[in-house]
Amino acid sequence: MKPNFKYLFILAFITLFFVSCQDEETEVNNPTPEEVVAPNSSLASLMRSTVAFDGSFDDILDNANCIGVNLPVTVTANNTTIVIETIDDLELIEDIFNAFDDDEDILEFLFPITITLNDYTEVVVENEEELDAFVNNCVNEPDVIECVDFVYPIVFSIYNTDFQVIDTVEIQSDFELYVFLENLDGDEGAVLASLNFPVSLIYANGDTVEVTSNQELENAINSAEEDCNYVDCQAEDIAVNLQECQWVITSFNGDDNFIQYDLHFNANGELQITHGDTTEFIGGEWQVTTEENVVLTLSNLTAFSGDLGGDWLVQNCESNQLVLTQEFDNQTVEVIMEQDCETVETPFNCFENTTITACDYDNDGFATFEMETQILGNVVCNVDFVASFHVSQTNAEANVNAIVDPNAYTNTSNPQTIYLRIEANDGNFQIFEIELIVEDCSSNCTEADIDAYLQGCNWNVVNFNGDDHLMAYEIDFSSNTEAIITGNGITTTMYWSSYQAAEGVVVEFSNVAAPNIQAITGSWLVVACEEGRLEFESLDSANTMVMECHYYTAEELLTTLSACQWEVYSFQVDNVDQTSDYNDVLFSFFENDFALAEVGANTINYGNIEAESINGGTELAAFLSINGTISSLGGYYSVLSITEDEVTLMTTQPKRLILRKTCTNDNQDGDTTQIKDWLYDGNWEVTYSTMENAENSQDYDGVVFNFQSNATLLGDNGSWIAELDYDVLRDNEGNLRFVINYLGQFPYWQMDDDWYITSVNSTRIELHAVNDVNNTDFVLVFEKM
Template sequence: MKPNFKYLFVLAFITLFFVSCQDEETEINNPTPDEVVESNSSLADLMRSTAAFDGSFDNILDNANCIGVNLPVTVTVNNTTIVIETLDDLELVEDIFNAFDDDEDILEFLFPITITLNDYTEVVVENEEELDAFVNNCVNEPDVIECVDFVYPIVFSIYNSNFQVIDTVEIQSDFELYVFLENLDSDEGAVLASLNFPVSLIYANGDSVEVTSNQELENAINNAEEDCNYVACQAEEIAANLQECQWVITSFNGDDNFIQYDLHFNTNGELQITHGDTTEFIGGEWSVTTEENVVLTLSNLTAFSGDLGGDWLVQNCESNQLVLTQEFENQIVEVIMEQDCETAETPFNCFENTTITACDYDNDGFATFEMETQVLGNVVCNVDFVASFHVSQTNAEANVNAIVAPNAYTNTSNPQTIYLRVEAINGDFQVFEIELVVEDCSSNCSETDVDAYLQGCNWNVVNFNGDDHLINYNLDFTSSTEAIITGNGITTTMYWSSYQAAEGVVVEFSNVAAPNIQAITGSWLVVACEEGRLEFESLNSANTMVMECHYYTPEELLTTLSECQWEVYSFQVDNVDQTSDYNDVLFSFFENDFAIAEVGESTVNYGNIEAENTNEGTELSVLFAMTGETHSLGGYYSVISITEDEVTFYTSQPRRLILRKTCTNDNQDDDTTQIKDWLYDGNWEVTYSTMESADNSQDYDGIVFNFQNNATFLGDNGSWIAELDYEVLRDHEGNLRFIINYLGQFPYWQMDDDWYITSVTSTRIELHAVNDANNSDFVLVFEKM
């Protein structure tokens, strides 16, 4: 199938280069063939290969030098989903691949993805088949020269058909150079161009060269291509090579001292030096470090420390040879070591002292160890050997009383040391210590306990493999089979179940269809259990997870909501998305439960949001009541998620409302602040009021009003005090508004309305009802007492 893809070319690129800035033509001599860079010349091909996009940086993802995967990209590596956002994140893929030596490494992309080809074309790839087609085509792609780079900027002179200079083009990058060379022979005719020398190149080994002609440039690139195998010495690679096989000293300062001494660099940092067929060895330690240069340090040698010990500078490194130097008494000593993987090795380099663990699920201090699996199963050794486990070093050295069933061994103490005898085919042997440690894996929880805990609270993954990158996701286990995941702008439903196994309670998560949090998919053993906290170990991988529950409170909700304004990010009723009906709604909430919704340019709705803890404090229930256009958003909800930027409400209907913070706060200005300051300063009374043009001022006789700074004002008639909600704001049309919310006792309910402020001073505020700001049907006047 031919893949669908989208090309991104900078079509006007060469045209922009060729805009002439000269008013008069300058006569020059015709450029010679040696000076012109022709589109199909060998020099142009070499320059194009040098400037082409090099896709080898991410071969761990696509196994192809001719393409690169654009970041960010989501991949699943051995059943673990991760997001690759930077080149440094490629180490995560390598770490997962290297976690186990005996597994099959599988990487899958979350399509669609975008890739970049050698010619800088960007292509959208929809599936694995399309990607395979591009990877397979790599064998037909021209080679990219990776070991030499131009030092930018470089400059071309451009000639017209009369060999007159019409412009100069400055090139700043490989991309610009590649596009320029591709357009030397365009549909509008061939372009005559020559390089302005000198031009500098830099090689992969750090050397640089300056060339002054086309021929010198071609030679320099060809010379670099022949030496592309140069590799700078890297500490990590040297350390890995040292551990692959034994190394033989082939030269020690030009004489035969230490010739044919074998050095074994063990993975635990121990060094063993042997000579000939002896089974005795010289012990020590080794390490590789790097600052300005790579240094191999040999320390704590039991012999020859004056000759071989110390810090050796790595002068030259190949996979099978190292040249080392060290200064002794003002003399430079050189040692040459060569890797020897063919000599009949001993198996002892394959082993080291180690510790293994086993779980104690009934907390009695004993556990069953599978020593053959846990110790021998992790050893990769190309040399034949015979291994046996013993309870004492004496028995191991004498090769007696071996443990009969080492793969079903129960410890006798905690910890306990077992002795592993490794015997080579020639009869040589070494004994290694294996420490057995019993871990308390009892969770003290039944399946019923775990289910009750999960369904009784909102949960967050506070620790996944040692970090908290999943903590912003909230998990609400709404039933015995489903849980709602919210956070990071998503809301989705996953499935879960639990069962009692011999090891303990196992919880399974499936259909986790959201980025990052997908990592919890699979079967998890509950290893620690208490109300409000669960610890898990994966049965599918080496992952660990800690979940903690959070009981939301009314104070937490109102404090969060009162920080800024909020928009309707999502509103779904019976799985029907109605969010677009509320695109122009902006809410303001106050800690006294008062709520205002600005709808469009001039409409203001108001109401309340009342919250309380129910179900013995484990659930936060909310009554959300609004007037006007936002009335249908109201209802009874459960709060299933509160984050810094989002609050999620849910009902079993189902209705799901997500509010997202937007800190515009553009309904407040200097005027609204001044009016509130006047209101706070002293007591007020109603001196004039009309309803339907009828004067009802006497209804407020003797009532003293006091405006608080928490969106509450009090009405005191001498016998009881009423609490009313209020807010002063400026709407999007520039009008000052005074919102009063109260549905209680007479006469205060008469004030409940959305008012225009038509006149205001420090001692008098006149309000007109919003239904018609230009008549006197509804008027309310406050004056300071």
């Protein structure tokens, strides 16, 4: 290293100032000791930190804000050599680093280079090891205050130790002021200086403050240091940043519930929210506006509107992060979004080498491939591209001799490799290999086999022309001629038949009177069959279809039901529609089999739902037990279908009940959540209880209660543990309710009721059978142990 310390001419620098200012007339009053900028004082230190050299402007070069690399400098970025002559040239490095997503960004200097330290010392660095030593020492360097600057010129009066003015010094820059302050410290008090006020400072947000004393100056610098994170958020800049790349929600009120979702802010105002590798997305609209504050509005969301929709106030903005807040129910919800420019910058991330198949029915080794449908039809890509298919890699690279009709291509060998060229708007391209495989689709199943398979269980169309949009429909081949279709709120009957043809077994569907699923109408050749899975090709069109048999489990039913609340979508007894009698019923189910139903304004019915597999696992039976005014909904049911949004149950009566999901969560709010959190925290005991106005508190002596988060209440008397069901909710009249379900052993059956919460805090909860705190007929009090 070759140090070039500027301190060697500090004294000469100050002397020069003295000479230059002596001829000017300046009116100066003798200062008090408090007005002197004392060497090594807190004010001198703050001023020095404010004007120290700030090396953060070129962190992409050296990854250190305590040093700066003197320009020009020659660097190699990812094997590309460039000369950085100005600060604007640093963007060249960023462009090179951002060119590819899957490479490692490496920067190398052409040594020797010259760097500038915080104290304006220039040092010649000969190699990478010497540079690393300076970078590593940055942690020991004093902090630079970056968010406030002096407004120059400023003037110091110079005194001897008798406070007699000997001259004045005018300062024109940060460098001059830093050298001046260093010289004061070096004189050990032989020379005294005071600022000639007023002095002006300018903050990072553009505000200017004028100070008239040392204390005001110290306060102003300290205040600026506390607000160094200020970012001036502009609506136009935020809108541009949102469109540059996709964004991810790294924090939603402190949790990571949305971290797997990617947000795409399109230039036309459309918002797309995707999840993982799925091809479907949640739609919506976005807009950035500003009046007093900058606001990001998310509207018309097809999902999550209750969580993400509305006007979000931009609290903090950086190029790669936004902090947003919104008021919900007198609570402030904070969302932190971060930019993710590594996932979908080019269309190439949307594709990969893959294999597609086509059926050969006459076993000659040739088949027709629909490559556009099978490859491009399954791709959701937010980046524009041009695709072409070629029979050789050479043609694909040269972009010549593209296959004219890739959706009707007959293979020339089996297997055969086709080359897919994907070209981005900037002309860059990548080649992907598509392997074509011809499969022998002649089926060995007989007509009797197919009929037995179809009538053996319920079936879903898991693949129709390459996607699963018909999965929501369940098909029950209940007889030799009829099948019941259930799904998307619809139950309808279609007709079906089968026959043996020369090509194989053909299944025909007719009278399919439901949206979307009507696409299966027609004649279908069975091209592959096994118990539980059938593959078809249409004899009327180019459609293909895969159906799979589904045997439901008790866990699947309870997991589905416990995900949300459910309404009675349809209830029929002996083919008589009784749905209107249950329009005001809203069910909540829990994983511990507890079932709770809100009926009208303030009626609560409760009970259990239990399920088990029967007939060797081919059928799922469910028993719904519910008390009170809707007990007629209960009974032993067969589970006909389970979808994400619907559950269909049927008894032999016949009685058919269809429950539809409605995720309103109206019975839960901040109060119910708080009460449950209190209950979860530790053990409880019953300290007071009455039945029919007679105290029976002693029945619970020695019983320790523990409230589980899965709606289970454990009662432990030291000999055995009882398991009760419970829930805390708010009814439709706004009353807080506490439901306990148990019809077992003494004394716990006495607690079975839909109580009103009349008093509650973190250590005590008082329940009454009627909504009257003064009523003593039935009272139950829990207190924390």
